[in-house]
Amino acid sequence: MQIIRQILLLLCAFVFAFIIGVHLGLNISSGRYAEEPPISTRSRRSPYFTVDSAEWMDNWSKVSSNVYLFSAFFDPRMGDNATVVRVLGLMRLRPTLNVTCSCLIDEAPAQSVVAKVQFLQDHHHAKYDGVFITCPYLPSNSSGPPRIVRVIVNGTETGTSKGILVHSRTPPPGDGLDSLALCVRPFYSGVPKLHDLQHFIAYYSQHGVQRFTFYSYSSRQDVEEYLWTLRHRLKVDFLPWSLAAAKNSWALAQNAFTQDCLYRHANASRRVLIVDLDEFVFPFPTRGGRLRTVAELVAQLPATKPCLVVRNVFWVRAASSQHQPFIFASLNRSRRTWPTGLRSKYVADPLRVLEGGIHFCRRFLPDGVRDRDKQLTVSQALLFHYRGVRGEKYATDTRMLAWKERVMSSPLMPKRDLWRRAAFGVRDSLRNSFDLLVRLLL
Numbered sequence: 001m002q003i004i005r006q007i008l009l010l011l012c013a014f015v016f017a018f019i020i021g022v023h024l025g026l027n028i029s030s031g032r033y034a035e036e037p038p039i040s041t042r043s044r045r046s047p048y049f050t051v052d053s054a055e056w057m058d059n060w061s062k063v064s065s066n067v068y069l070f071s072a073f074f075d076p077r078m079g080d081n082a083t084v085v086r087v088l089g090l091m092r093l094r095p096t097l098n099v100t101c102s103c104l105i106d107e108a109p110a111q112s113v114v115a116k117v118q119f120l121q122d123h124h125h126a127k128y129d130g131v132f133i134t135c136p137y138l139p140s141n142s143s144g145p146p147r148i149v150r151v152i153v154n155g156t157e158t159g160t161s162k163g164i165l166v167h168s169r170t171p172p173p174g175d176g177l178d179s180l181a182l183c184v185r186p187f188y189s190g191v192p193k194l195h196d197l198q199h200f201i202a203y204y205s206q207h208g209v210q211r212f213t214f215y216s217y218s219s220r221q222d223v224e225e226y227l228w229t230l231r232h233r234l235k236v237d238f239l240p241w242s243l244a245a246a247k248n249s250w251a252l253a254q255n256a257f258t259q260d261c262l263y264r265h266a267n268a269s270r271r272v273l274i275v276d277l278d279e280f281v282f283p284f285p286t287r288g289g290r291l292r293t294v295a296e297l298v299a300q301l302p303a304t305k306p307c308l309v310v311r312n313v314f315w316v317r318a319a320s321s322q323h324q325p326f327i328f329a330s331l332n333r334s335r336r337t338w339p340t341g342l343r344s345k346y347v348a349d350p351l352r353v354l355e356g357g358i359h360f361c362r363r364f365l366p367d368g369v370r371d372r373d374k375q376l377t378v379s380q381a382l383l384f385h386y387r388g389v390r391g392e393k394y395a396t397d398t399r400m401l402a403w404k405e406r407v408m409s410s411p412l413m414p415k416r417d418l419w420r421r422a423a424f425g426v427r428d429s430l431r432n433s434f435d436l437l438v439r440l441l442l
Contacts, residue, residue: 064159099155103135130256183261208295306352307361312343
């Protein structure tokens with residue numbers, strides 16, 4: 001009897017140790033992303049990053065009371081006599097500031113050059129609007145692209161900016177351009193939820209998007225952590241968009257973000273799609289019923305059209321969860337397809353667009369072709385916009401379900417942890433066995 005009791009005690013100790021081991025293992029593996037420590041433990045590192053590990057990170061800076069600057073781009077597309085440095089910023093529009101701007105390029109000892117201030121085209125009548133401050137630049141045979149620019153503001157208010165480093169990207173050798181990139185307007189006030197962002201990226205990855213560029217006015221830590229770990233699997237940029245005055249512009253200075261996206265992708269991506277997190281481009285299947293990706297559709301459309309506009313259709317948005325994207329739960333769409341220019345979005349060639357709008361391209365690089373002939377309304381796709389609007393008539397539509405299997409099987413989708421669930425089951429069974437052994441011993 002004594003031997004049996006000793007065996008039971010040993011077995012009890014083994015079971016207890018096994019339970020503790022399983023419990024510790026579950027706790028250790030319970031973090032969302034094991035590849036990197038949480039951002040809170042990396043407090044000295046900024047959450048922002050770029051695909052090419054850029055030497056610097058653009059951010060908003062204040063020049064004077066109502067003038068703010070974000071980034072600068074070298075633009076030689078118009079030829080040597082019209083080469084410029086484009087500085088992207090935000091300026092008070094209502095009432096309009098009575099100021100002039102000049103530029104000092106590369107800290108040269110020569111006098112500053114007079115700049116042209118051009119407000120970005122918008123119709124929302126906000127207090128602040130995006131601007132291009134265009135600085136003339138005359139390159140010499142011995143000089144390369146400019147490295148740094150300062151903007152000087154004079155008039156009813158004055159100020160001099162800090163040195164802004166100038167982006168200058170040359171074409172990559174061979175066929176090194178990404179075929180399709182995507183930009184999303186700045187995150188704000190807890191948008192997006194993490195699982196909605198995961199679903200968004202999984203969907204567009206299936207559609208051939210090779211690079212994702214995100215901006216953050218404010219974002220949650222779990223979103224920042226997810227994007228930080230995602231950079232090992234995809235080409236991802238995550239840029240700061242922290243500017244208090246942006247709240248007094250339309251949609252956090254959406255038109256300024258649009259220009260930064262386009263100019264940032266020049267000589268990096270052939271085409272750039274600009275959408276919000278609740279907008280999903282849906283290419284129609286081929287006549288044979290084969291699913292067609294956004295990248296495939298764009299490649300089939302005329303390369304002579306630098307701006308491909310996709311018309312909008314609203315959907316009543318259903319609730320989402322980690323394993324149920326709202327695009328597959330939402331089955332009611334509006335009967336109306338909105339016309340080009342109203343709620344539409346577009347895919348642009350960043351090298352041939354001078355100014356992108358929110359719903360269509362505004363200005364193009366001059367080449368002898370009329371601007372209106374450079375824009376094409378795409379008939380083979382629609383923009384599914386998951387945001388119900390009052391006054392619309394709705395109909396049942398299940399077309400998006402054709403993509404469900406592909407998206408749900410994407411390695412980028414959050415997975416149900418079957419091993420973890422099984423481990424919990426083993427732990428619970430062993431706990432019951434442990435209780436039984438204790439009763440027998442007592």
